[in-house]
Amino acid sequence: MTLISFVVPVYQVQGYLRQCLDSMLTQSVTDIEVIAIDDRSPDHSGEILAEYAARDPRLRVITLEENVGLGRARNVGLDAATGEYVWFVDSDDWLATDCLPAVVQRLRDTTPDVLIVDHVRVHWDNRVVPSALAEVFPSGAGDTVSDLRGRPELVRILHTAWNKLVRRQFLVDLGLRFGPGWYEDVSFTYPVLMAAERITVLDRVCVNYRQRRTGAITSTRGQRHFEIFPHWRRVFELMDEWAPRTDDLRPLMFQRMIWHYLTVLGHGERLPAEMRKAFFTRMVEDYRRWLPPGGYPVPGGAEGVKHRLVAAGRWRTFSTLRSVQRTRGKVRRTAVRARRTVAEPTVRRPVRPNRDAALRAYYQAQLRLPTDPRLALYAAYWYRGYTCNPAAIYEKARELAPHIKGIWVVRRDRVATLPPGVDYVVAGTPAYYRALARATWLINNVNFPDFVVKRPGTVHLQTHHGTPVKVMGLDQQRYPTGAVGMDFAKLLRRVDRWDFSISSNTFSTQMWERAYPAQYESLEVGYPRNDRLVTATVTEVAEARSRVGVGPADHVVLYAPTHREHLPGYRPPFDPEEFVATLGPAGRLLMRSHYFHDREAADVTRASDGQILDVSGHPSVEDLYLAADVLVTDYSSAMFDYATLDRPVVIYAPDWDAYRAARGVYFDITAEPPGAVVTSFADLVDLFRADGVDDDAATKARAQFRRRFCALEDGRAAERVVRRVLLGESG
Numbered sequence: 185m186t187l188i189s190f191v192v193p194v195y196q197v198q199g200y201l202r203q204c205l206d207s208m209l210t211q212s213v214t215d216i217e218v219i220a221i222d223d224r225s226p227d228h229s230g231e232i233l234a235e236y237a238a239r240d241p242r243l244r245v246i247t248l249e250e251n252v253g254l255g256r257a258r259n260v261g262l263d264a265a266t267g268e269y270v271w272f273v274d275s276d277d278w279l280a281t282d283c284l285p286a287v288v289q290r291l292r293d294t295t296p297d298v299l300i301v302d303h304v305r306v307h308w309d310n311r312v313v314p315s316a317l318a319e320v321f322p323s324g325a326g327d328t329v330s331d332l333r334g335r336p337e338l339v340r341i342l343h344t345a346w347n348k349l350v351r352r353q354f355l356v357d358l359g360l361r362f363g364p365g366w367y368e369d370v371s372f373t374y375p376v377l378m379a380a381e382r383i384t385v386l387d388r389v390c391v392n393y394r395q396r397r398t399g400a401i402t403s404t405r406g407q408r409h410f411e412i413f414p415h416w417r418r419v420f421e422l423m424d425e426w427a428p429r430t431d432d433l434r435p436l437m438f439q440r441m442i443w444h445y446l447t448v449l450g451h452g453e454r455l456p457a458e459m460r461k462a463f464f465t466r467m468v469e470d471y472r473r474w475l476p477p478g479g480y481p482v483p484g485g486a487e488g489v490k491h492r493l494v495a496a497g498r499w500r501t502f503s504t505l506r507s508v509q510r511t512r513g514k515v516r517r518t519a520v521r522a523r524r525t526v527a528e529p530t531v532r533r534p535v536r537p538n539r540d541a542a543l544r545a546y547y548q549a550q551l552r553l554p555t556d557p558r559l560a561l562y563a564a565y566w567y568r569g570y571t572c573n574p575a576a577i578y579e580k581a582r583e584l585a586p587h588i589k590g591i592w593v594v595r596r597d598r599v600a601t602l603p604p605g606v607d608y609v610v611a612g613t614p615a616y617y618r619a620l621a622r623a624t625w626l627i628n629n630v631n632f633p634d635f636v637v638k639r640p641g642t643v644h645l646q647t648h649h650g651t652p653v654k655v656m657g658l659d660q661q662r663y664p665t666g667a668v669g670m671d672f673a674k675l676l677r678r679v680d681r682w683d684f685s686i687s688s689n690t691f692s693t694q695m696w697e698r699a700y701p702a703q704y705e706s707l708e709v710g711y712p713r714n715d716r717l718v719t720a721t722v723t724e725v726a727e728a729r730s731r732v733g734v735g736p737a738d739h740v741v742l743y744a745p746t747h748r749e750h751l752p753g754y755r756p757p758f759d760p761e762e763f764v765a766t767l768g769p770a771g772r773l774l775m776r777s778h779y780f781h782d783r784e785a786a787d788v789t790r791a792s793d794g795q796i797l798d799v800s801g802h803p804s805v806e807d808l809y810l811a812a813d814v815l816v817t818d819y820s821s822a823m824f825d826y827a828t829l830d831r832p833v834v835i836y837a838p839d840w841d842a843y844r845a846a847r848g849v850y851f852d853i854t855a856e857p858p859g860a861v862v863t864s865f866a867d868l869v870d871l872f873r874a875d876g877v878d879d880d881a882a883t884k885a886r887a888q889f890r891r892r893f894c895a896l897e898d899g900r901a902a903e904r905v906v907r908r909v910l911l912g913e914s915g
Contacts, residue, residue, distance in 0.1 A: 193258055304393065464502060550620075572713050657699030666846060
């Protein structure tokens with residue numbers, strides 16, 4: 185018999201599901217099964233499950249015909265489980281690294297009905313908060329095995345299903361099922377604890393409990409928090425059924441019920457003000473219905489006062505007390521902040537030049553004027569020029585929405601790079617601040633500056649500028665070497681301005697969701713900048729090659745490494761002269777630096793008899809893609825764009841292990857590459873010498889890569905964006 189069956193209901197967790205599955209399937213203990221229940225998730229969670237199930241037979245996927253909710257989905261998984269123990273894991277949480285050996289050892293040593301494990305709360309800002317286990321067991325939990333009567337403090341441990349392993353046959357014999365709706369853990373956890381004869385606690389963190397910035401039930405206001413009442417009613421109904429065996433536990437459970445109700449009522453993010461009186465009334469009803477005949481131990485202090493007010497049904501007094509406590513709390517927090525301000529030395533900030541101050545004042549004045557319903561503002565790469573997804577959207581908007589005027593923001597030194605006829609404002613000028621304040625649409629492939637205000641009725645479109653290999657956004661918190669100087673709080677304030685986020689593929693959608701958690705709409709439409717690659721004709725390819733400076737018979741290799749922000753000045757080992765020698769007389773090498781280097785080189789610099797061309801300054805990377813017969817890159821998003829052409833790609837990753845450890849990556853590009861992979865310059869030269877660039881293995885890898893990352897690239901991405909964002913069309 186399998187030892188542990190993980191039951192994992194899945195619903196709208198595409199950004200977190202991979203981490204959850206990896207945390208179970210990569211444990212050193214292999215005597216497990218994972219039963220994932222796809223609860224008709226409307227995102228790409230089902231595809232992720234299918235991907236994992238195809239490569240690991242320990243994962244079984246059950247796809248439900250309709251969405252049934254967390255509780256009923258768990259029941260489906262329980263019915264399918266075959267393990268000796270069942271562990272219900274939420275699909276946005278993840279297990280601690282290699283925690284299972286300690287879990288297995290405790291199970292084998294004690295053969296419990298229930299094993300409770302410790303957890304930590306991991307917040308979106310990377311704060312890690314320990315559980316209350318140390319408060320429950322100040323001297324340590326030890327390896328004691330007992331029932332609830334022997335250790336009544338067990339009820340104070342968080343009442344979730346995911347911090348408990350439960351013997352499956354015990355559950356089957358008990359006939360216990362999860363109920364529907366929110367707070368489903370209540371009517372499962374407490375009956376399990378009351379019925380179990382052998383309970384033990386493992387004082388080791390095994391679960392990382394994700395505290396999501398958006399979408400968490402605990403921070404969602406509304407009527408559904410009233411669903412707590414039927415779950416507690418079920419607890420007391422079961423005690424009636426099990427009487428008199430559980431009569432002595434009634435006072436303990438009653439006290440816990442009132443504590444739970446008070447917790448929900450006192451949580452400012454759960455119940456709107458207009459619902460609190462009704463919630464209090466339901467509390468009073470349950471207090472009087474389930475009060476044990478002999479009473480219960482009423483807590484002391486302010487908590488005890490609340491209990492007595494509930495017993496008396498005195499809402500007005502209760503509400504006044506709550507207001508007084510909240511006011512006192514605010515006063516204390518204000519005093520603490522004031523003391524900190526006094527304690528901190530005063531830092532004199534340099535006074536801004538008068539011109540900057542005047543321009544910011546001008547911007548604030550413009551914000552008081554109406555927005556222009558026919559103005560769209562475009563920018564790319566921190567105002568470096570006319571390029572990338574915003575440029576493709578701009579061109580399509582001129583065709584489909586000619587009534588909307590498009591204006592570009594550029595640096596003064598980049599004005600000359602703009603195509604003829606493109607209207608622009610120079611960054612830092614009055615016209616720039618006026619456009620920022622008055623535009624209805626703001627379209628960028630990075631973020632606009634922090635001072636930009638998101639006005640009501642305006643639309644901010646984040647196009648991004650590549651499918652991510654390296655971790656981005658909040659995920660960079662785990663890799664501080666590559667996140668020096670980043671202010672994640674400011675980043676999230678910028679993300680909160682987004683109304684739309686463009687995604688080039690399902691993988692990007694998943695990663696953006698976890699890297700940039702906010703309330704924007706994901707536009708999974710492909711990349712507008714790749715439309716040109718998909719639709720290019722033979723004539724257009726020839727024209728691109730001519731603009732780059734290569735002939736129709738030349739064999740062209742584009743070398744485009746990415747930037748290592750954690751290693752300023754680093755360049756991968758690469759000898760252009762030696763490399764181009766392997767290509768023969770018809771070989772041409774195009775070398776393209778990353779945009780962070782500002783690409784100040786001449787447009788095309790010829791060397792080595794014209795075989796090596798520095799194209800860092802060429803205005804259109806799409807020209808380079810169309811001109812190249814082969815792409816050599818490392819971790820650059822260029823590989824995803826170039827793959828739309830279905831031409832050979834070589835991954836040259838000489839520092840892969842170091843890059844992955846320091847910068848962090850979302851997937852192993854050497855294991856799932858778009859073509860051949862080499863890790864040294866010598867191997868790169870040998871690969872080209874042996875004509876291995878496009879052999880059968882490389883071709884198969886490219887086809888699989890294209891299926892995963894290029895499926896949306898049909899030449900109409902920009903049109904879909906314009907219709908949805910600028911024209912307001914849906915469907």
